[in-house]
Amino acid sequence: MKKTRVVILFGGRSSEHTVSCVTATGILRAIDRERFDVIPVGITEQGSFTLVDEETMTFTLDEKPLRTLDDNGTRIVWPESANTRELRVIAPHGGVQSLGEIDVVFPMLHGPWGEDGTVQGFLELTSIPYVGNGVLASSVCMDKHVSKTLFQAAGIQVAPWRTVTRMDIDRNPELTGLFDELTYPLFVKPSRAGSSVGVSRVTSPEGLPEALDIAFREDHMVLVESAIVGREVEIAVLEGRQGELPRASSALGEIVFQGKDFYDFEAKYLGSDGVRLVLPAPVTDAELASISEAAILAFTVAQCNGLARVDFFLTDNGPVLNEINTMPGFTPISMYPQLWQHSGLAYADLITELIDLALDTKR
Incomplete structure (x- = not known):
């Protein structure tokens, strides 16, 4: 053959x-x-x-x-x-x-x-x-401001945020009133970047100028978000075959913090101390079902193809979507392949499935 x-x-x-x-x-x-x-x-x-x-x-x-x-x-x-x-x-x-x-x-x-x-x-x-994903889904999900606006309109919970440009800051260098509706700690992040590059956690107004400068090095639009109190969990989604619904992994991964403030680049890829990954995460059937439902809805609303990893905060009031990654980390030890491994789909088979999906997709 x-x-x-x-x-x-x-x-x-x-x-x-x-x-x-x-x-x-x-x-x-x-x-x-x-x-x-x-x-x-x-x-x-x-x-x-x-x-x-x-x-x-x-x-x-x-x-x-x-x-x-x-x-x-x-x-x-x-x-x-x-x-x-x-x-x-x-x-x-x-x-x-x-x-x-x-x-x-x-x-x-x-x-x-x-x-x-x-x-x-x-x-x-x-x-x-x-x-993987087409032009629209890739563009929408890369832009955190656009994707959060879209998901919020679809009824998916997201963290409160404010988007600013460099011009907004130049007009108001004292930041007067810009973020009054948000609650500390805040996360400051580029609108269009991944792997936590350019992201800072800020606990007081004094830390905002430096955090904004760091984020603006990556993009001309920056999001400032209220921190959400909840467990950080991730789920993997695959496109359905031949018109079937998207599939969510049967397991969740959880990021457990043991000294670090958030899941930064070093923790994700360089094995720095202060973060532990738990897979599968201990959740109830109801919690898994609610996150699966929200992930598949987000995947569908963004018109995704192929694959996505969807990151949530699991709170007392249900899942709050953090972001959707249209090309998540894909090393053998990355969360996305590991989630499918725990769901019965080995790394090599996942690669084959994604290629087969690509050949079947009509764009």
Whole structure:
């Protein structure tokens, strides 16, 4: 049987470049080689598409600092129109070689210029199937202000927030009245970033200026949110097959804090002290059902495809949605694959399922 040819697309220009490289390494090692031929294509931090030698795909979270993708001088030439799926590569010396026709792209990109609809739109221009969410869902869910507004309108509980721009702060440098309706502690975060990059926890007005500056380094729009008192839990969602409803994992993951104030980049990826992950999280059947229902509703309202990890605060008044991740961390030890592992779907099988969903999806 002819193998499906998969481009694993990784790296990118965002601050989550290194995490994407680690994720791609995990997928490359686990993907079913009986069914799939793989072409690794990396995007450098400057935005160049390069053909990557599999033997160099040794990115790990143990490296300090985390390693970035080297520019080896090759350049990928994508299909010229929707009439062809031929992928070509330009060698450093200028020669052009055909890599043959591809069937699907697996864009393991996190953050802006990858998870936000930009790459998805690029692939749709020439009708190349790809894993995961489409342009609309990727764009909506990357923008925390837009997604919270949408989810709130759909009746899903979200944390109270205020969105500000740099211009708002320049007009009101004393921040007079800007956040009076919110309650401390506050979380200050870029509207369009992931992996907790640029996020700060603020316990008094004196900490706001520095926190805003940190967030504005990542985006020109910043959210300031009231902290929610509740357990931080996460659930995985997969698109349904052939018109069926989306599927939620049968387990929840919980982030338990033991000294840290919140789940920052170091805790997520570098194993810093102060945070413990509990999987499966001890919840009642009613709590699991309420979170599953809210997650599937959020997935549907945002018009998601493929996959999403949906993060909640489990409170005395029910689940409060924190955010929805359209390309969650996907290393073998990441929460999303682990949730499916506990639900009976192994890592390699999850990769296969996502590729099959991509090939079945009509966009």
